[in-house]
Amino acid sequence: MTNSALHMSNVRKVYRMADTEVVALDHAELTVASDEIVALVGPSGSGKTTLCSIAGGILSTTEGSVTVGDEEITAYSDKQLTVFRQNQVGFVFQSVNLVPFLTARENLLVVDELGRREGKPARQRADRLLEELGLTDRSKNLPSQLSGGQKQRVAIGRALMNEPKLVLFDEPTSALDTELGSQVMELIRSEMKSRGTAAIVVTHDERITAYCDRTVHIIDGVLAA
Numbered sequence: 001m002t003n004s005a006l007h008m009s010n011v012r013k014v015y016r017m018a019d020t021e022v023v024a025l026d027h028a029e030l031t032v033a034s035d036e037i038v039a040l041v042g043p044s045g046s047g048k049t050t051l052c053s054i055a056g057g058i059l060s061t062t063e064g065s066v067t068v069g070d071e072e073i074t075a076y077s078d079k080q081l082t083v084f085r086q087n088q089v090g091f092v093f094q095s096v097n098l099v100p101f102l103t104a105r106e107n108l109l110v111v112d113e114l115g116r117r118e119g120k121p122a123r124q125r126a127d128r129l130l131e132e133l134g135l136t137d138r139s140k141n142l143p144s145q146l147s148g149g150q151k152q153r154v155a156i157g158r159a160l161m162n163e164p165k166l167v168l169f170d171e172p173t174s175a176l177d178t179e180l181g182s183q184v185m186e187l188i189r190s191e192m193k194s195r196g197t198a199a200i201v202v203t204h205d206e207r208i209t210a211y212c213d214r215t216v217h218i219i220d221g222v223l224a225a
């Protein structure tokens with residue numbers, strides 16, 4: 001399985017609350033090739049965010065196994081998961097969660113400070129990403145001084161800073177209008193393809209699937225091609 005970015009095998013996730021159980025994922029089988037962009041489409045509450053959180057080592061599974069690159073993360077400790085997330089995966093969420101008091105460039109560099117502390121190579125990578133994302137002239141702006149599309153581009157840059165194997169985009173365009181959403185998806189596709197990085201893109205919008213290599217549907221926690 002070394003040639004896949006993600007392999008989920010028989011994954012089940014049950015949320016247990018006081019007197020109820022929610023089966024958010026059931027017998028999920030999903031393999032994402034090392035350079036593949038997979039669209040994950042399904043209604044609200046179908047388990048999309050749960051799947052991304054499990055693939056990214058934010059949530060543990062109830063059953064089944066998860067392998068990212070050549071790391072089987074299923075039995076990882078919290079500490080191992082923290083290191084794994086810093087090095088292997090990138091996240092872009094619907095609600096852009098940039099650090100409000102840091103500039104666009106600093107929002108990229110914060111990844112390095114949390115992780116490897118490389119210094120100059122990280123600054124060079126941040127500047128290159130900002131340029132690719134068309135943000136060079138916005139690099140000193142705070143998030144409050146950026147448009148919605150620009151903020152989402154900063155979030156994409158931040159997700160790529162650690163050169164991840166797999167990037168998880170959870171409804172990256174849902175807060176943007178159609179035109180901006182298309183631009184952001186074009187950017188996502190070109191960034192992934194130029195790096196040979198794998199991605200899962202969660203969306204409600206069937207038009208977004210045109211930017212992906214393959215679409216996987218999810219209904220009530222069950223995946224179907």
Ligand SMILES: Nc1ncnc2c1ncn2[C@@H]1O[C@H](COP(=O)(O)OP(=O)(O)O)[C@@H](O)[C@H]1O
Pocket residue numbers: 015016017022023024042043044045046047048049050051
């Ligand atoms: N932390 C949680 N505790 C309990 N139930 C949850 C939790 N997170 C999600 N769920 C439930 O799990 C199901 C799947 O949720 P989610 O993965 O967020 O779906 P989606 O992203 O497709 O909208 C839903 O029924 C949701 O209410």
Ligand SMILES: [Mg+2]
Pocket residue numbers: 048049050170
């Ligand atoms: Mg969700």
